[in-house]
Amino acid sequence: MNADSPSRSEALGRALADAWTQGQVLNERDWSLPDEAAAYAAQDVLARSLQWTAPGRPQYWKCGGGSRSAPLGQSPLAPLGVREVRGLRNGGDFGDLRLFGAEAEIALRLGRDVTPAMAAGLAPGDTGDLIDAMCVAVEWISSRWAGGMKADPLLRLADAQSHGALALGAWQRWDPSHDWRQQPCELQIGDAAPLAGLGGHGLDDPGWTVAHWLKVATRNGQTLSAGSVVTTGAWRVALDLPAGTTVTARYEGLGSLTVRN
Numbered sequence: 001m002n003a004d005s006p007s008r009s010e011a012l013g014r015a016l017a018d019a020w021t022q023g024q025v026l027n028e029r030d031w032s033l034p035d036e037a038a039a040y041a042a043q044d045v046l047a048r049s050l051q052w053t054a055p056g057r058p059q060y061w062k063c064g065g066g067s068r069s070a071p072l073g074q075s076p077l078a079p080l081g082v083r084e085v086r087g088l089r090n091g092g093d094f095g096d097l098r099l100f101g102a103e104a105e106i107a108l109r110l111g112r113d114v115t116p117a118m119a120a121g122l123a124p125g126d127t128g129d130l131i132d133a134m135c136v137a138v139e140w141i142s143s144r145w146a147g148g149m150k151a152d153p154l155l156r157l158a159d160a161q162s163h164g165a166l167a168l169g170a171w172q173r174w175d176p177s178h179d180w181r182q183q184p185c186e187l188q189i190g191d192a193a194p195l196a197g198l199g200g201h202g203l204d205d206p207g208w209t210v211a212h213w214l215k216v217a218t219r220n221g222q223t224l225s226a227g228s229v230v231t232t233g234a235w236r237v238a239l240d241l242p243a244g245t246t247v248t249a250r251y252e253g254l255g256s257l258t259v260r261n
Contacts, residue, residue, distance in 0.1 A: 131210065135255075148162075200235040
């Protein structure tokens with residue numbers, strides 16, 4: 001598509017919204033974006049078109065990065081794909097969706113409304129008294145691009161960073177002093193040996209994302225409602241999962257979460 005960048009972002013965002021609604025995929029060869037700003041503009045059109053960021057109600061986001069020195073990425077998420085899971089028969093079966101990858105993550109929940117002024121005063125890593133709970137989470141990966149994860153990174157960024165759905169485990173107290181660098185984490189796929197180790201979070205602390213997330217979520221002057229949730233980036237990742245695969249994310253001392261695509 002050869003329109004100028006704002007028109008290109010608008011058109012792509014609307015096309016992605018249609019793809020999300022209709023369960024279809026787009027041909028990545030028909031689209032291009034010049035830079036991250038254009039990708040985020042398309043992402044914003046997608047989210048607004050489907051009312052993912054409607055004011056006055058809790059929102060769902062993903063935010064993370066490969067290191068503290070690299071720019072963080074973020075995306076609002078589709079509320080209909082967010083499920084609190086209490087077992088495979090109680091929210092854990094995502095077989096109604098097209099999902100081909102999974103990430104072990106930690107999600108955080110806002111305990112109070114956050115205004116733009118409150119967000120502006122936060123430093124990286126600062127969660128203040130804003131987070132009231134955390135949980136073990138699994139972010140499912142999907143794509144509205146025919147080429148899936150082989151599509152251009154900017155197109156995948158526009159498409160909510162290849163988000164599919166979000167499974168949330170039992171909520172528990174958030175402890176900002178927790179030593180995440182030494183946190184054992186594993187992701188088990190079916191009966192295979194788990195992907196396991198100490199640490200593995202790119203930012204060494206899920207709370208590092210909070211200041212960036214809140215600044216972005218309130219950047220247009222709106223207050224972010226209490227109960228909003230952010231999932232904070234992958235610890236372990238598995239791709240190319242056939243339908244019906246059982247996935248378990250485990251964090252020693254924090255619990256586990258089992259889901260199925």
